[in-house]
Amino acid sequence: MPRPSPAATAKPAGGPAALPAPPAFRPLYLQIKDLLVRSLDAREWHPGEAIPSEPVLAARFGVSQGTVRKAIDALAADNLVVRRQGKGTFVATHTEEAHSTFRFLHIRRDDGVDEYPASRIVDVKRGKSGDEVARLLGLAPGDAVVVVRRLLDWDGAAAVLDEITLPAALFRGLTRAKLAAYEGSMYGFFETAFGVRMIAAHERLKAVAAPAEAAALLGVAPGTPLLEVDRVAFTYGGRPVEFRRGLCSTTRHHYFNALG
Amino acid sequence: MPRPSPAATAKPAGGPAALPAPPAFRPLYLQIKDLLVRSLDAREWHPGEAIPSEPVLAARFGVSQGTVRKAIDALAADNLVVRRQGKGTFVATHTEEAHSTFRFLHIRRDDGVDEYPASRIVDVKRGKSGDEVARLLGLAPGDAVVVVRRLLDWDGAAAVLDEITLPAALFRGLTRAKLAAYEGSMYGFFETAFGVRMIAAHERLKAVAAPAEAAALLGVAPGTPLLEVDRVAFTYGGRPVEFRRGLCSTTRHHYFNALG
DNA sequence: CAGTGGTCTAGACCACATC
């Protein structure tokens, strides 16, 4: 069966058209990967669920199991799915995965204890997006947003103050009560409550002097140098869906990054 | 040829010894990868040189080309080698690779211009390692070290002051003159002048108040919040060979990090 | 043109999980 498949027909194909430079060639396994991403984006399988087995997907797409394997390998490299030998391949989720809990949390204790911080909601407000946030989130200036402020406590002491700005259209019905009631990470909450899955982010760090209110909440003197962490987080397709500004006291904590 | 190879004989093997838990199984391609890393560590091929082709390596190790391919894929994922279709597979180097120039430089201009900074040597001193640096570099306290201080200038203005501590045993003959004369990144210099190749690093970031001398060198007021970036860099096998403390002015620059 | 890495296939077998 030399692949008379629908996916395969979308291959190089193009006759002697006068297209000069662009790739004009996308490997089959990457086409399969794109199709799987679309299925993930369309919520065909839920987080934590197993996707169909490799032989099943191979039949579905009319390619060999080896090609499906390469596609899934690429998905796993992007942390969109998790492979588990003998069990299956599962849609990545923020509600489990104890091992990758720190994928989006780079603040660590100086003493090396790998303790996960507790979240304490300060307030939840609705408002209109400013120009800068609108630009970062791909909104129109003035679009409705929800702004959450929360503290992260390690061992009972606050070290991070986060201000999280979300497009109101995607997070309808977000209330302080629901947020406070949820056990687990905020991205786990977004995933289960709103079907919004964060899969990547960009962070920009600066050092700033603590403003009065933040200083009070973090228990430091105003003007103390703090780490400012600005994050834009993305779902499938690189669509930005969260802007977050964190202020971190670095007296007993630090931001960790592994360069490979 | 069902692999009567030396590499293969090192496989599960173990008779009914009473070893209980550990993996006791390492895939062939990872064994091949380990052998290739050892060859890289032993300087069998120089940075920028091509390693033998896949068929040649397959013959050398007595495995199929597909297995060698998986081993090389793993090396490429670790950024130890670079694949170039039609040309070969090359030992990674810091002296070229314009595209990965920013793998170890996460400081960017706020305005988004991707300009590579110029390095200006402040001083080079010899001394003895303190306890903390000795611990981080796996030295004995008091072992000889070389300490380089340098400024990074973007567009003529200094934004980073680095203090770089190196084990003197690995960097014999390092002088200010040679450092200043080298065109290119410092890791490129270490690679060509001392055969020391940096392949990974850990960074810890804090916010601190600018000390007087650093403030003067960076052109900011003493006490200004600065980003402090502590880095331990590693060669093959995870051996630490550099400790670096950077102080970064974040008025027109920031530390960028992509979370995947 | 020959040589390199890149893709795709097909099948055998291994390791792990579950029943």
Place this chain on the structure above:
DNA sequence: ATGTGGTCTAGACCACTGG
């Protein structure tokens, strides 16, 4: 015992580079 992902092989063919 069955089904899952993981490894290994062998061979065909494609895309790119350079003589």
